[in-house]
Amino acid sequence: MVSSQFERRFGWRRIKEEGISGVRRRALKVGLALLLVLAAAFIALPVASLFIKSASGMAFQSLRDPVVTDALTLSLFTATITVVIVIILGTPLSYLNARFDYPGKEIADSLIELPVIMPPMVGGIALLMAFGRMGVLGQHLHAGGVNIAFTTVAVVVAQVFVSMPFYLRQARISFEDVDLVFENAARTLGASRTRVFFTVTLPIATNGLISGAIMAFARALSEFGATIIFAGNFQGRTQTMPLAIYTAMQGDLKISLCLALILVAFSFAIIALVKILTRRMYKNDVRN
Amino acid sequence: MLEIDVKKKLRDFDLDVSLNVPEGEILMLVGENGCGKSTLLNMVAGLLSPDSGEITLAGEPLFDSSLRINLSPEMRNIGYVFQNYALFPHLSVYENVAFGLRTRRLSRQKIEVKVKEQLEAFDLWGMRDAKAVNISGGQKQRTALARALAIEPRLLLLDEPLSALDIRRQAEMRKELRILIRNFGVPSIVVTHDLRDVVSIGDMVGLMEAGKVIHSGPAEEVFNAKPLTGAVMPTRTRTTRLARPATPRSS
Numbered sequence: 001m002v003s004s005q006f007e008r009r010f011g012w013r014r015i016k017e018e019g020i021s022g023v024r025r026r027a028l029k030v031g032l033a034l035l036l037v038l039a040a041a042f043i044a045l046p047v048a049s050l051f052i053k054s055a056s057g058m059a060f061q062s063l064r065d066p067v068v069t070d071a072l073t074l075s076l077f078t079a080t081i082t083v084v085i086v087i088i089l090g091t092p093l094s095y096l097n098a099r100f101d102y103p104g105k106e107i108a109d110s111l112i113e114l115p116v117i118m119p120p121m122v123g124g125i126a127l128l129m130a131f132g133r134m135g136v137l138g139q140h141l142h143a144g145g146v147n148i149a150f151t152t153v154a155v156v157v158a159q160v161f162v163s164m165p166f167y168l169r170q171a172r173i174s175f176e177d178v179d180l181v182f183e184n185a186a187r188t189l190g191a192s193r194t195r196v197f198f199t200v201t202l203p204i205a206t207n208g209l210i211s212g213a214i215m216a217f218a219r220a221l222s223e224f225g226a227t228i229i230f231a232g233n234f235q236g237r238t239q240t241m242p243l244a245i246y247t248a249m250q251g252d253l254k255i256s257l258c259l260a261l262i263l264v265a266f267s268f269a270i271i272a273l274v275k276i277l278t279r280r281m282y283k284n285d286v287r288n
Numbered sequence: 289m290l291e292i293d294v295k296k297k298l299r300d301f302d303l304d305v306s307l308n309v310p311e312g313e314i315l316m317l318v319g320e321n322g323c324g325k326s327t328l329l330n331m332v333a334g335l336l337s338p339d340s341g342e343i344t345l346a347g348e349p350l351f352d353s354s355l356r357i358n359l360s361p362e363m364r365n366i367g368y369v370f371q372n373y374a375l376f377p378h379l380s381v382y383e384n385v386a387f388g389l390r391t392r393r394l395s396r397q398k399i400e401v402k403v404k405e406q407l408e409a410f411d412l413w414g415m416r417d418a419k420a421v422n423i424s425g426g427q428k429q430r431t432a433l434a435r436a437l438a439i440e441p442r443l444l445l446l447d448e449p450l451s452a453l454d455i456r457r458q459a460e461m462r463k464e465l466r467i468l469i470r471n472f473g474v475p476s477i478v479v480t481h482d483l484r485d486v487v488s489i490g491d492m493v494g495l496m497e498a499g500k501v502i503h504s505g506p507a508e509e510v511f512n513a514k515p516l517t518g519a520v521m522p523t524r525t526r527t528t529r530l531a532r533p534a535t536p537r538s539s
Contacts, residue, residue: 184330184361184368184370185375185376187334187335188367189362189439190362190365190392190439191391204376204377204378
């Protein structure tokens with residue numbers, strides 16, 4: 001009886017009923033499900049381990065440690081300033097790239113993408129060569145009494161350098177998604193180009209822009225390579241959370257774990273926000 | 289009176305159109321997809337520039353290549369109902385209709401009175417707070433008309449105003465649209481695919497083919513027009529990004 005049931009479920013009878021292709025399809029489904037579980041476990045296990053190890057090591061006690069508070073404050077402060085700069089500079093630039101053709105647009109596009117591809121360390125060296133005390137522009141600034149490298153300003157510069165492309169890319173897509181017919185309709189109703197931009201294009205693209213800004217904020221928050229080379233690693237001045245994790249790893253693991261948990265929490269919040277906004281973006285889509 | 293005499297080189301053909309629309313009359317522009325009807329409307333609205341020629345409205349040049357006059361769309365005061373209506377998706381029905389009035393820097397009270405008047409005339413007052421994306425096809429069409437008329441335009445352009453409606457609604461709206469446009473009393477151009485629209489709505493017809501007006505005359509003569517005699521009425525086959533699936537029609 002058992003063997004006949006087994007046979008019915010997995011054996012020749014089933015093959016007879018469903019044919020070879022049915023069995024193959026089932027095997028493929030099982031294989032894909034296994035792959036999915038493995039991939040999820042591969043990501044979930046390290047994150048879960050962070051929590052497990054932190055609980056046993058009382059990592060949260062380090063929340064009041066000056067290294068943690070300084071790094072957290074600096075990271076939030078610089079990442080916020082970075083996002084503001086990225087939005088102010090990036091929004092008109094993305095609109096320009098979405099709506100107009102100009103000579104050298106291809107080159108500009110490639111340059112914009114470069115910091116995404118370039119290793120952050122290379123970005124840091126490049127920034128140092130440009131704005132460092134002996135740098136191409138930095139030497140003139142230094143002569144005028146302005147020093148950027150190894151200051152909090154350098155942290156922001158490094159973060160803007162690496163996170164700008166994330167905003168530019170998303171903002172451009174969001175502007176391209178705004179159908180030109182809305183802008184045309186607004187113009188026939190008497191709105192100038194500037195008014196059209198602020199009252200029609202920008203509001204329709206808002207969710208996409210916010211989602212781009214959140215991505216840029218996340219990238220700024222996690223920035224390490226360019227910062228450590230261009231801004232150094234000074235607590236309270238240039239030591240952001242990733243740098244503090246790296247430094248604390250060589251001494252107090254609890255501090256590293258505490259900072260890591262804060263960054264994980266931020267990451268979760270960021271993913272959730274982007275998902276909510278993307279959903280809203282599609283809900284507001286004119287085609288619906 | 290609207291006088292059009294324009295030329296523009298397009299990808300597949302040269303557009304070369306001469307047309308006049310007297311005050312208060314409705315010109316129906318008919319032709320197959322891609323024959324230049326919407327391009328012509330966009331040139332009249334100022335959204336596209338002709339290569340040469342003139343567009344004059346009530347004696348005032350909107351475009352004149354010889355005098356280098358080209359008024360921007362916002363300066364032309366033209367009511368344009370776009371195909372699929374182009375209602376601003378982030379704004380309510382009320383704000384859509386108020387949009388053109390706000391650009392004219394009218395007082396808040398004047399705007400409120402004017403918008404209320406329009407919304408009531410189009411039976412939209414009850415749904416003034418609904419987002420423009422959440423209303424039905426017929427309501428969208430009425431909102432688009434209310435929005436275009438609220439600015440008291442000197443000229444009306446309607447690009448396939450009935451195409452996004454179901455067939456029953458189309459029949460009802462043909463009559464209403466004619467009365468509405470006639471009452472407004474400004475020259476109007478209505479682009480359509482459907483010859484039933486021509487006779488029900490229009491005073492005059494312009495039949496376009498590859499950028500040229502190959503026949504023009506009184507609307508009721510459209511069925512006798514040489515290019516159409518024995519020909520199959522144009523059918524809708526195109527679906528645009530914003531359009532509902534097209535309903536095939538036959539003669």
